[in-house]
Amino acid sequence: xxxxxQETLASPLVWHPQTPQEAWQLxxxxxxxxxxxSGGTLLRTFWESGMAAMPQHFIDLxxxxxxxxxxxxxxxxxxxxxxTLQSCRTNMLLQRHFPMITEAIRTIAAPSIRQLATIxxxxxxxxxxxxxxLLGYDAEVIWFDGIAEQRSLLMNxxxxxxxxxxxxxxxxxxMVLPFEEMEQETISSDEADKLSSQMKRFGAYHKVGRxxxxxxxxxxxCINGRLTGSGVIQHIRIAxxxxxxxxxxxxxxxxxxxxxxxxxxxLQHAYERVLQLYEPREDLFAxxxxxxxxxxxxxxxxxxxxxxxxx
Amino acid sequence: xxxxxxxxxxxxxxxxxxxEGEESIKTAPSTRLLTIxxxxxxxxxxxxxxxxxxxxxxxxLIDGKAVNSCLAMAYQCSGKHxxxxxxxxxxxxxxxxxxxxxxxxxxxxxxTPGMIVSVxxxxxxxxxxxxxxxxxxxxxxxxxxxxxxxxWRAVKQAVERKRQLLAMEQKEELI
Numbered sequence: 001x002x003x004x005x006q007e008t009l010a011s012p013l014v015w016h017p018q019t020p021q022e023a024w025q026l027x028x029x030x031x032x033x034x035x036x037x038s039g040g041t042l043l044r045t046f047w048e049s050g051m052a053a054m055p056q057h058f059i060d061l062x063x064x065x066x067x068x069x070x071x072x073x074x075x076x077x078x079x080x081x082x083x084t085l086q087s088c089r090t091n092m093l094l095q096r097h098f099p100m101i102t103e104a105i106r107t108i109a110a111p112s113i114r115q116l117a118t119i120x121x122x123x124x125x126x127x128x129x130x131x132x133x134l135l136g137y138d139a140e141v142i143w144f145d146g147i148a149e150q151r152s153l154l155m156n157x158x159x160x161x162x163x164x165x166x167x168x169x170x171x172x173x174x175m176v177l178p179f180e181e182m183e184q185e186t187i188s189s190d191e192a193d194k195l196s197s198q199m200k201r202f203g204a205y206h207k208v209g210r211x212x213x214x215x216x217x218x219x220x221x222c223i224n225g226r227l228t229g230s231g232v233i234q235h236i237r238i239a240x241x242x243x244x245x246x247x248x249x250x251x252x253x254x255x256x257x258x259x260x261x262x263x264x265x266x267l268q269h270a271y272e273r274v275l276q277l278y279e280p281r282e283d284l285f286a287x288x289x290x291x292x293x294x295x296x297x298x299x300x301x302x303x304x305x306x307x308x309x310x311x
Numbered sequence: 312x313x314x315x316x317x318x319x320x321x322x323x324x325x326x327x328x329x330x331e332g333e334e335s336i337k338t339a340p341s342t343r344l345l346t347i348x349x350x351x352x353x354x355x356x357x358x359x360x361x362x363x364x365x366x367x368x369x370x371x372l373i374d375g376k377a378v379n380s381c382l383a384m385a386y387q388c389s390g391k392h393x394x395x396x397x398x399x400x401x402x403x404x405x406x407x408x409x410x411x412x413x414x415x416x417x418x419x420x421x422x423t424p425g426m427i428v429s430v431x432x433x434x435x436x437x438x439x440x441x442x443x444x445x446x447x448x449x450x451x452x453x454x455x456x457x458x459x460x461x462x463w464r465a466v467k468q469a470v471e472r473k474r475q476l477l478a479m480e481q482k483e484e485l486i
Contacts, residue, residue, distance in 0.1 A: 014323075014340045014386045041382050045363045054341060060386070086376075110451025112377045112429065113364045116387075 012056050016063040020144040023059050024171050028146070030057040036171065038062050038082055039116035041109075042125055061120070067173060070094060075140075076178040081120025085130075086111055088119050098177050100205040100222055104133035107207045120172050123154075126161060129220055131247045133205050135239035136222030140176040145169060151176070155249045198229035202306035206298050207242070210285060217242040218286045219294040223302045231307050232261050240295045245280040250299075252277055262307035271300040325385045330354075330398030340386035345369045347388075348380060348395055356396035356424045367452030370425035371395050377432035379451070396424035399431055406472045407431055407465075416465030418456040426452050430466055434473045445470075 015034075017023035027034055034057035037043060046052040061067065067082035070091050077097060079088060088094055089105040108114065108122065108129050122128030123141070131154070139154040146169070154175070161170075203224040209215040225236035236254050241247025253273045260266050274296035282288040325336045329352065336351055348354045348371070357380055358368035364379040371380045372394040380395075399405050407430050410416065417423040426449065433440055433448040440448065445466055454462060 011339060012341055039382075040384060040387070041364060044382050044384075048363055058340070058386070062387075106447065109364065110367070111448055112367065112370060112379050112451045113382065115373075115376045115378050116382055 012054060012058050014058045014060055016060050018063060018065060020064060020171055020173060021146075023061060023064060024144055024146050026057070026059045027168055027171070030059075031168065033057055034059055036061055036124075038118045039084065039121055041113050041117040042121060061171075062118075067120075073176075076176045079119055079175040079177070081123070081172045081174060082118050083120075085109075085114035085117045085119055085122065088130075089114060097179065098133075098137055100133045100136055100203055100224065101130065101177070103205045104130050104207070104220075104222070119175065123175065124172050126158060126246050127241065127244055129207055129217065129241070131158070132220045132222045132239045132241045134175060134177070135247055135249050136203065136205070136224040136237050137177050137180075138237060140178070141172060142174040142176065143170045143172050145171075149173065155251075158246055158248065199234065200227045200229075200306075201225070202227065202302070204302045204305075206302075208294055208298065216244070216283075219280070219291050219298060220247070221295055221298045221302075223299060225306070227262070227306060230261070231263075232259060233257050234259075238299060240274070240278050240280075240299075242291060242295070243281060243283060243286065245291070248278075250274065250277050262303055267300045267304055270303055271296045274299050323385065325389060327388045327390060328392045330394060330401060336385075338385050340384065342385045343381055344371065344373075344383040344385065344388055344393070345380040347385060348393075354395050354397050358421055358424060360421070364451070365453065366422070367425040367429060367449075368422055370428040370452065372398075372428060372432055375432065375435060377429045377448075377451075394428075396428055399427060405431070406476065407434070407469045410468040410472060411462075411465040414465040414468055415461040416457070417461070418454075422452060422454040426454070426462060430469055434469060438470075438473050438477055440470065 015026050017026060023036065027036065033055055035043065035055045037058045038061045047054050062082055064082065067080040069078065069080045070083050070088065071078055072093065077093065085105050085108055089102050095102045105114065109117065119130055122130045123134070134154055140151055141154050141157045142149055142151045205222045207217045207220045209217045219240065220242040222239045226234045228234050236258055238250045238254055239247055240250060253270060256273065257266055257270060275292050278292050278295055280288050280291035282291065322337050323340045325338055327334055336347060338347060338351070345357060345359055348357045349359060357371060359381070360366045360368035362381050364382045367379065369380040370377050373383060373388065373391050400408060407427050411423060411427060416426070429449055429452050433445065437444060
């Protein structure tokens with residue numbers, strides 16, 4: 001039965017909550033008949049392709065105060081979930097302190113889409129390319145569960161949220177990027193200064209796809225670490241994702257190679273462990289094995305480049 | 312009621328500014344801006360093509376920023392200033408359009424309005440773009456028939472023309 005003219009012109013109903021509490025309450029009220037929306041760019045593609053039906057209620061998150069801010073806070077650099085991807089891409093502080101985030105965003109669609117799309121949407125869809133870079137910086141997320149703001153590591157949030165495409169019980173508010181500090185607990189300040197001057201930071205973000213743009217990646221990796229003057233890995237974060245795979249940190253590999261010197265044996269070990277630890281989803285265009293070997297090659301190559309550049 | 316745009320059962324009306332004119336359009340909140348421009352207002356310079364934000368043929372300016380009108384929904388345009396390709400030429404042929412004409416920056420011409428809108432957004436924001444910045448700004452505009460050589464020349468000429476225009480403005484201010 002078709003809608004009459006009045007229903008057509010009024011539907012869907014768009015709600016403009018002013019606070020996370022109001023947004024969350026609306027979601028509880030309208031349930032599966034409603035959807036949180038901000039830029040709506042990904043949702044639009046779902047509706048156009050018939051992958052999802054347009055719900056009757058839009059809960060517009062763009063009107064919630066304060067969620068578009070990008071700023072330095074006590075806990076680190078705060079990115080509001082409603083910040084557009086383009087505002088993140090062009091933010092000077094983010095570029096200076098967390099360049100792999102802005103590089104990741106550069107590879108997401110085109111500026112015209114990034115003017116609408118938000119980083120919160122990219123993260124909340126669980127497979128966005130910004131997630132891999134955020135994991136590389138140990139990002140945390142702050143979400144609202146209807147009672148209070150909760151905070152957890154992004155990697156944990158992704159694990160518990162896997163499969164929950166429309167997460168009704170949590171509303172993503174902010175991402176927090178901690179400023180990296182020297183791990184100085186067990187060393188004197190003199191030793192710390194000496195270590196700091198000798199330490200070399202390295203990092204890389206890669207998105208490998210079948211074409212340069214507008215294609216789901218075969219493999220996306222982020223590697224972020226520090227080497228001592230003698231080529232020993234002092235700290236490292238390795239994140240992988242791409243395609244329909246929920247990104248993850250290879251924390252077992254990180255532990256295994258921390259404290260080790262980067263040599264051929266370590267590179268071989270890292271390559272093989274990526275093949276073992278990474279579990280990508282395959283699709284019609286790329287098998288899981290192909291995605292694994294792509295990610296393993298990228299990670300091993302970046303480790304090699306880090307130590308090669310050091311000598 | 313502050314947290315609701317549309318009272319239940321009441322048709323939605325989009326109020327915005329299109330090519331410097333104030334508009335009030337009855338439509339569904341989810342109607343695409345592309346549909347409003349082409350079907351309601353008969354502004355057919357904005358082209359429909361991929362419908363999912365890939366090709367850039369439907370590019371318009373929303374508050375001065377290039378946005379795919381196939382992705383922007385009516386309720387998101389409330390109170391905004393929208394400029395379509397017709398708006399770019401309100402004062403006569405624009406220097407960017409002239410550059411596309413002179414440098415052969417088009418073949419079939421279907422992508423050209425979107426290209427021009429994207430270049431306008433770029434040059435309004437950054438009058439001295441690097442090659443990388445030009446490539447990034449136009450990365451959402453696909454042309455299937457020129458091979459991009461003519462488009463690249465047109466953009467370079469537009470950049471030079473913008474530089475001249477700014478120099479003339481500065482000179483006039485000094486006088």
